[in-house]
Amino acid sequence: MTSSDGPKGGNGNQSTRAGVRGARCVALVGPFASGKTTLLEAILARTGSISRAGSITQNSTVGDNSPEAREHAMSVGLNVADAAFLGENFTFIDCPGSVEFAHEGTLALPACDMAVVVCEADPKRVSALQVILKQLDDAGVPHIVFLNKIDTSPIPVHDVIPSLQPASAKPLVLRQMPIWENGIATGFVDLASERAYVYREHASSKIIELPSAIEAREKEARFQMLEKLADYDDELMEQLLADIPPPNDRVFDDLSKELRDGLICPVLIGSAEHGHGILRLLKALRHECPTVEDTAKRLNLDGLKSAAYVFKSVHTKSGGKLSYTRVFAGEIADGATVTGRSGHEQRVAGIFTIRGEEAIKRGPAKAGETVALGRLDSIHSGETIAVGKTAIAQLRVPEAPQPALAIGLGLKDRKDEVKLSSAVAKLIDEDPSLMLEHNAEMHQILLHGQGEMHLRVALERLLRKYGIEVVREKRRVGYKETIRSSTEVRGRHKKQSGGHGQFGDVKLDIKPLPRSGGITFSETITGGAIPRNFIPSVEIGVRDYLTEGPLGFPVVDVAVTLTDGSFHSVDSSDMAFRQAGRLAMTEGLPKCNPVLLEPIMAVSIAVPSESNARINGIISQRRGQILGFDARPDWPGWDLIQAHIPEAEMDNLIIDLRSATAGVGSFTFGFDHLSEVSGRLKDQVLAASRAAAE
Numbered sequence: 001m002t003s004s005d006g007p008k009g010g011n012g013n014q015s016t017r018a019g020v021r022g023a024r025c026v027a028l029v030g031p032f033a034s035g036k037t038t039l040l041e042a043i044l045a046r047t048g049s050i051s052r053a054g055s056i057t058q059n060s061t062v063g064d065n066s067p068e069a070r071e072h073a074m075s076v077g078l079n080v081a082d083a084a085f086l087g088e089n090f091t092f093i094d095c096p097g098s099v100e101f102a103h104e105g106t107l108a109l110p111a112c113d114m115a116v117v118v119c120e121a122d123p124k125r126v127s128a129l130q131v132i133l134k135q136l137d138d139a140g141v142p143h144i145v146f147l148n149k150i151d152t153s154p155i156p157v158h159d160v161i162p163s164l165q166p167a168s169a170k171p172l173v174l175r176q177m178p179i180w181e182n183g184i185a186t187g188f189v190d191l192a193s194e195r196a197y198v199y200r201e202h203a204s205s206k207i208i209e210l211p212s213a214i215e216a217r218e219k220e221a222r223f224q225m226l227e228k229l230a231d232y233d234d235e236l237m238e239q240l241l242a243d244i245p246p247p248n249d250r251v252f253d254d255l256s257k258e259l260r261d262g263l264i265c266p267v268l269i270g271s272a273e274h275g276h277g278i279l280r281l282l283k284a285l286r287h288e289c290p291t292v293e294d295t296a297k298r299l300n301l302d303g304l305k306s307a308a309y310v311f312k313s314v315h316t317k318s319g320g321k322l323s324y325t326r327v328f329a330g331e332i333a334d335g336a337t338v339t340g341r342s343g344h345e346q347r348v349a350g351i352f353t354i355r356g357e358e359a360i361k362r363g364p365a366k367a368g369e370t371v372a373l374g375r376l377d378s379i380h381s382g383e384t385i386a387v388g389k390t391a392i393a394q395l396r397v398p399e400a401p402q403p404a405l406a407i408g409l410g411l412k413d414r415k416d417e418v419k420l421s422s423a424v425a426k427l428i429d430e431d432p433s434l435m436l437e438h439n440a441e442m443h444q445i446l447l448h449g450q451g452e453m454h455l456r457v458a459l460e461r462l463l464r465k466y467g468i469e470v471v472r473e474k475r476r477v478g479y480k481e482t483i484r485s486s487t488e489v490r491g492r493h494k495k496q497s498g499g500h501g502q503f504g505d506v507k508l509d510i511k512p513l514p515r516s517g518g519i520t521f522s523e524t525i526t527g528g529a530i531p532r533n534f535i536p537s538v539e540i541g542v543r544d545y546l547t548e549g550p551l552g553f554p555v556v557d558v559a560v561t562l563t564d565g566s567f568h569s570v571d572s573s574d575m576a577f578r579q580a581g582r583l584a585m586t587e588g589l590p591k592c593n594p595v596l597l598e599p600i601m602a603v604s605i606a607v608p609s610e611s612n613a614r615i616n617g618i619i620s621q622r623r624g625q626i627l628g629f630d631a632r633p634d635w636p637g638w639d640l641i642q643a644h645i646p647e648a649e650m651d652n653l654i655i656d657l658r659s660a661t662a663g664v665g666s667f668t669f670g671f672d673h674l675s676e677v678s679g680r681l682k683d684q685v686l687a688a689s690r691a692a693a694e
Helices: 012-016 036-046 067-072 099-111 123-139 157-167 212-230 234-241 248-260 278-288 292-298 414-430 452-466 532-546 574-592 609-621 653-660 679-693
Strands: 024-029 079-085 088-094 114-120 143-148 172-174 176-181 184-190 195-200 203-208 265-269 307-315 321-329 337-339 345-347 351-355 358-361 370-374 384-387 405-411 435-439 444-449 470-473 480-483 487-495 502-512 519-523 558-566 594-608 625-631 638-646 666-677
Touching: 024 036, 024 099, 024 123, 024 292, 036 079, 036 088, 036 114, 036 278, 067 452, 079 278, 079 351, 088 099, 099 123, 099 307, 099 452, 114 123, 114 278, 123 157, 143 157, 143 278, 157 172, 157 176, 172 212, 176 212, 176 265, 184 203, 184 212, 203 278, 212 234, 212 248, 248 265, 248 278, 265 278, 292 321, 307 414, 405 414, 405 452, 414 435, 414 452, 444 452, 452 470, 480 502, 487 574, 502 532, 502 574, 519 532, 532 558, 532 574, 558 574, 574 594, 594 609, 594 653, 594 679, 609 625, 609 638, 609 653, 638 666, 653 666, 666 679
Parallel strands: 024 088, 024 114, 114 143, 143 265, 172 265, 519 558
Antiparallel strands: 079 088, 176 184, 184 195, 195 203, 307 321, 307 384, 321 370, 337 345, 337 384, 351 358, 351 370, 405 444, 405 470, 435 444, 480 594, 487 502, 502 558, 594 638, 594 666, 625 638
């Protein structure tokens, strides 16, 4: 047999021609290093969108062509490109696999009709796959699995599927089985059509006779596929029970319907690097991918005259801001007025086709198409927009995850201080999982992100795009101090230098308060010992001192009572009594047995259950206290570990956590309480504080 398994697909010109249906949008998602960007290259090459597939190692891919992606040899942002296949148009969104950049993919999912989950046939990556599949299930996005690198898989596919099934809430339905010769995957059998194919390097597979050696295994695999389909089709179940072979058309219809209804997750196989399985994947997408109308209905956007969703913002050096947008209803033309969440009207200044980092000007965008809209400065990622002056209901989009790591930003050039906030605001507009904090108490500017690489890339972009070079600083810990004992103390401020002098005299009672008692100030002045108009100034002086106590840190949980004092009818003033209050605290607080306090965070750690022992060790090494374990709701095989960990030990926790869980562990945290620090650790903290002050 010499016939191929179908035409090669469209050429570059087809992308400008209306397809049979509106253009579809497909997300390529999957764990880190699973081959998504390579798969995008293979798709673009097979459809004729590019002349040949690029290589990541040679820095020649359409996707991952930013300097940061090239430098680190990984996806650090979305890659978007159009392709046409058999007269139908598709936009592919290649989402980063690293959890540190995953929020970009999360924001893109509402724009997509379906997703292709790219993964390896490796049971060790089940937890990473589960994170992806759970996200798709929560978003309601239909999806198929593409088992990549099948040519190098050491495990038979029929053994891989049961090991991967725990990662999916839906049945994994194997649609293809590989043909092996001498340990090499030379082709595959399509279980729906019962046709066998032999792979050809970067070309269409060739139909061959079904090898007799695998006939029995093929029949068994096909029956298992049909059994899973029959769980949702009574007629098919009756045919199987009666041993009546179902027509192939019926099998394809069932596969398509049950995928779109979110009942199953079909599994295809191939090798993106060698172009194997790409045509079969494209044909599956052409026949089974939901239409834009289907997706609009799923998102409750059907029936609207105009609706579009912005999933990515990019600030270019010369062209201003671009908003990557999927149109669900109506048409958006250049110059059109659109309205987003805030109700502010924005005028579109240019419409562009996106290919990697290249933006090509084009005409109006119709329903189904994915484009970049120019200069929508007040529209942000995750917003639903419409043509006109009236805002429409917003899609529910997951919020950015809580930052997992923070670094201090010190400027090499002080003149960049004004530019810094504006530049970082643009970075955050592009990537909402970053956060900037001006911590007044710590006198530090903090950049929060999802991990070490996430923050490193942000700083590289800050330098490349805006010319701002920063010095990384360690995040400062919010130590406090309090007192254990009480004292009474007198503070007198007296100064005479010709003319009116200064005189203020106060007596204070200083006592400790229970933890979280705050700072209280009261007075029991009688007999006019101090005029009442000076009492607020005493309180100001007291609180001035408490911003930095005898150990050098802000003081908490102290009660101060003004009990007595004296004044001078001429020389007393607000400033004099403020100074008297501060002097009394300066003398009295060191006598109250001051102690150092450190903040303790309540941490909730989510990990696969088999990682618990390693996580317990990490918590103990960080002076943490484990409070308990619970099963993670709706996450089979995962646990939530509750713990208290000192803030000083939180730095790089996410790095150790991901290292112990193959990159999938995560945590949330919040301040819980202050705890006393003593002994050698206290001495180290105080010594470091004194050294920093010098």
